Amino acid sequence: MSSKETLPGDKIAIIEEFETGQNTFDDGQSIRSLVVGLSEFDKTNRIANIKEIKRPSVPKTGNSVIGIVSALMNNMFAISVLYIDGKPTHSGLEVICQARGAKKRILVRVGDVVAAKVINLLNGVIHAIISEPELGVLFTKCNKCAGKVISMGSSVKCADCGYIEERKISSKFGNSDFIKLGSN
């Protein structure tokens, strides 16, 4: 049986043929969907079901996002989003941050946990910034030895090997809540 996408209220069967199952209701004549989903017909038991499709949540302008830097390019980088305004998301969504200003430095590395703010959504691309004080790197490791690093304001220093590297560090760097968020 092929299943087709349904919207709430869509008629998926008539009551003479099927009974209501998951995520459906009967309006006296038809079986209709309660949710966005895919229709599934249990022909043996004559039950119509809708398998709900969870829509990925998309951040809006002004939302804060937390994620892991997934790619680094010349003057931009991508963040694979884990949290939108503190709520976990599993949609595999990415936002793009662009380096601005004369120096166009990018002060993150792939694998860093960063906080960013969404500034606009253009042509299907979600643009974010890390320039505000609370935005930027929340958690990172030493690039040389993967050791624990400490914040030095505009750089991080490895507690093990002493290697120092620049970062755009969030004012919330090292906050244990964010470390917990990042590993959940």
Ligand SMILES: [Zn+2]
């Ligand atoms: Zn190190």
